[in-house]
Amino acid sequence: METTHNPAGRTLDETHEMSFIDHLEALRWHIIRAAIAVVVFSTAAFLAKDFLFHDLILGPSRPDFWTYQMFCKLGQALNSPDLCLKKLTFDLQNRQMSGQLSMHISTSVIVGLALAFPYTFWELWRFIRPGLYPHERANSRGAVLFVSVLFLLGLLFGYYVAAPLSINFLASYQLDASIENQIDLQSYISTLTTMSLSCAFVFELPMIVYFLAKAGLVTPEVMRIYRKHAFVVILVIAAVITPPDVSSQLIVTIPIMLLYELSITIAKVVSRNRLQRLNADLAANQGVS
Incomplete structure (x- = not known):
């Protein structure tokens, strides 16, 4: 028997099997509900303009940002005053007539997509789950909880660690003292959102490994063998999503490597359980024969 959905997403009698058109109709309703969630969160972000831009988006552009304050306290504890950021040497500018309105709308949509991600994934999982076997x-x-938690942790890491480091480095970098950094608003927001969302998706590595291990495509032995290769790939990823300074790359590389080691443990547990289930099925089949 197969659990199916009606067009509105409700469970039908398990004895009925859905046609291809019914699957498309069910998928359409899942997409519609996910889109509604994105619209709701985007509208809420658009209406909360002061908080969205002054506190959230423009926060890393000011020395009183939480991350800079923590580095300052660390510098005081280590007797290293260079870690205290007193001023960010750049000015944000808008050079297009409709630039601020466009950025208000596009940023609200990006925030809406990020906030609606857990619900969107849940809708996708509701569509996929009926097609799985009971043991699957x-x-x-x-799965929805862990994917959502990892996404939010990655988003917070990107916003509070990776993005401020990038903004601080790029804003203070000068070829000559006579050249002023007058940053376009779109460039600043693009850096902030790219860094934050990149970290959010990179943090999904344990769940990706989990599902690949469930499918038998990844084993802990293979991940251990290619650990050095993975380290090089992670360094490349860190170099892409961070400014070209060693400290920023290391700060991003370390948590990703920890996630990789966690993924090895996950793959080990999944592979062991998968092997036990296969042995149990084999023993049951031999008992029947």
């Missing part, structure tokens, strides 16, 4: 459903319990 049991083994994938909590």
